[in-house]
Amino acid sequence: MFIKTLLNEDRMPTSWYNIVPDMPEGSLKPPLHPATGEPVGPDALEPLFPMSIIMQEVSPERHIDIPEEVQEIYKLWRPTPLIRAMRLERALDTPAKIYFKYEGVSPAGSHKPNTAIAQAYFNREAGIKRIATETGAGQWGSSMALATEMFGLECTVYMVKVSYDQKPYRRIMMEVWGAEVLASPTDRTNSGRKILEDDPESPGSLGIAISEASEDAATHDDCNYSLGSVLNHVLLHQTVVGEECRLQMEMAGEYPDIVIGCIGGGSNYAGLAFPFMRDKLSGEKEIEFLAAEPSSCPTVTKGAYTYDFGDTLCSTPLFLMHTLGHDFIPPGIHAGGLRYHAMAPLISAVVNQGLMDAVAYNQTEVFEAGVSFARAEGIIPAPESSHAIKATIDKALQCKEKGEEKIILFNLSGHGHFDMSAYDQFLSGNLVDYAYPEEKIRESMAKIPKMG
Numbered sequence: 316m317f318i319k320t321l322l323n324e325d326r327m328p329t330s331w332y333n334i335v336p337d338m339p340e341g342s343l344k345p346p347l348h349p350a351t352g353e354p355v356g357p358d359a360l361e362p363l364f365p366m367s368i369i370m371q372e373v374s375p376e377r378h379i380d381i382p383e384e385v386q387e388i389y390k391l392w393r394p395t396p397l398i399r400a401m402r403l404e405r406a407l408d409t410p411a412k413i414y415f416k417y418e419g420v421s422p423a424g425s426h427k428p429n430t431a432i433a434q435a436y437f438n439r440e441a442g443i444k445r446i447a448t449e450t451g452a453g454q455w456g457s458s459m460a461l462a463t464e465m466f467g468l469e470c471t472v473y474m475v476k477v478s479y480d481q482k483p484y485r486r487i488m489m490e491v492w493g494a495e496v497l498a499s500p501t502d503r504t505n506s507g508r509k510i511l512e513d514d515p516e517s518p519g520s521l522g523i524a525i526s527e528a529s530e531d532a533a534t535h536d537d538c539n540y541s542l543g544s545v546l547n548h549v550l551l552h553q554t555v556v557g558e559e560c561r562l563q564m565e566m567a568g569e570y571p572d573i574v575i576g577c578i579g580g581g582s583n584y585a586g587l588a589f590p591f592m593r594d595k596l597s598g599e600k601e602i603e604f605l606a607a608e609p610s611s612c613p614t615v616t617k618g619a620y621t622y623d624f625g626d627t628l629c630s631t632p633l634f635l636m637h638t639l640g641h642d643f644i645p646p647g648i649h650a651g652g653l654r655y656h657a658m659a660p661l662i663s664a665v666v667n668q669g670l671m672d673a674v675a676y677n678q679t680e681v682f683e684a685g686v687s688f689a690r691a692e693g694i695i696p697a698p699e700s701s702h703a704i705k706a707t708i709d710k711a712l713q714c715k716e717k718g719e720e721k722i723i724l725f726n727l728s729g730h731g732h733f734d735m736s737a738y739d740q741f742l743s744g745n746l747v748d749y750a751y752p753e754e755k756i757r758e759s760m761a762k763i764p765k766m767g
């Protein structure tokens with residue numbers, strides 16, 4: 316019986332899909348300059364990104380070619396498998412068919428190298444010598460370390476201090492691939508020094524690390540910044556996942572009724588979902604789109620859809636997106652990743668247009684779903700991906716109740732081999748659900764700037 320679909324190399328996608336030209340008229344709004352409130356032009360991003368990437372960020376083209384050198388490196392692990400989770404189906408006794416696209420087979424163990432490789436390529440083409448970037452637990456930093464190594468660039472990674480101290484393995488991985496890894500906040504940047512002045516013991520946060528990395532890039536000519544999620548060009552590069560998956564579903568003779576993924580900044584979900592959403596936008600198909608997030612950082616389910624900063628220190632332009640406030644930091648006991656305070660503007664717009672839904676889960680139910688999946692299918696999922704698994708299991712059980720043979724497709728964005736201490740906490744009963752951080756969210760939302 317058919318279990319796994321692999322594409323031949325010669326059928327791999329040669330372009331990325333840009334959803335922007337297919338979005339309803341007026342559904343997207345440009346980023347704004349925080350001081351003037353005027354739309355920022357492409358030139359405002361020039362200190363940080365090469366012009367080729369800026370043009371992708373604002374491109375009206377539906378298809379953008381994947382450069383041959385990028386395609387060649389993708390082939391080190393792509394096409395990734397599309398797998399039918401028959402053992403999970405049986406364990407749930409559901410009439411639904413469950414398929415997953417497995418991105419954990421990349422060298423870094425997640426979908427993130429899909430954009431890291433592309434970004435390193437465009438920066439090298441532009442003559443850049445070094446990339447500065449931030450990382451939380453290390454998924455993005457390790458992907459960028461891999462990518463810069465492949466293109467002969469240097470890499471400086473500002474790693475959130477609490478993760479730097481508690482999760483040495485990802486740091487070592489980055490160092491194996493030749494990156495310099497710093498515990499953020501550092502004393503190398505004005506942003507870092509300012510945070511340390513107020514709180515020398517600061518555990519750091521993604522927002523702070525973003526401020527440091529972007530300052531490093533803006534103040535050094537041969538250095539650019541790179542972001543692992545949220546921005547349009549990052550989501551664009553991830554669509555290689557969905558483009559491949561469309562071909563694989565076709566080979567399997569199937570088409571999904573429901574497309575599921577987890578959302579932190581929104582890139583892996585957009586990567587799988589947007590190439591299918593094209594068929595919903597054109598009116599050709601009815602598809603349900605569902606994304607899962609943690610209840611401790613409920614950006615889409617509880618946040619506001621408004622203009623806010625992308626970083627803690629208010630140095631980025633303002634983006635129209637779902638946000639919990641730019642200085643929101645999820646509670647320390649939260650173990651499952653997906654901690655960013657805001658959501659990709661494109662995902663936010665798609666939600667706002669009623670094209671997709673989101674759901675929030677507590678961490679113990681997420682780990683329970685991850686363990687069930689590992690016991691059925693063998694693969695130990697990243698805790699982030701387990702949010703998608705939880706949503707998939709819930710949908711499959713609904714199908715059982717209603718006797719519906721729906722086809723569910725989800726993105727297994729990465730493996731969990733570096734998350735054993737979180738699994739250990741869960742298995743020993745020490746992982747607890749937090750109360751929804753209502754007070755914290757109210758405080759941070761009060762600081763969202765009033766625009767437009």
Ligand SMILES: *Cc1c(COP(=O)(O)O)cnc(C)c1O
Pocket residue numbers: 425426427454455543544545577578579580581582583584653697699700728729730
């Ligand atoms: C980073 C990461 C995510 C969250 O980022 P998105 O931009 O929302 O995809 C999800 N899963 C894994 C495995 C990750 O490393």
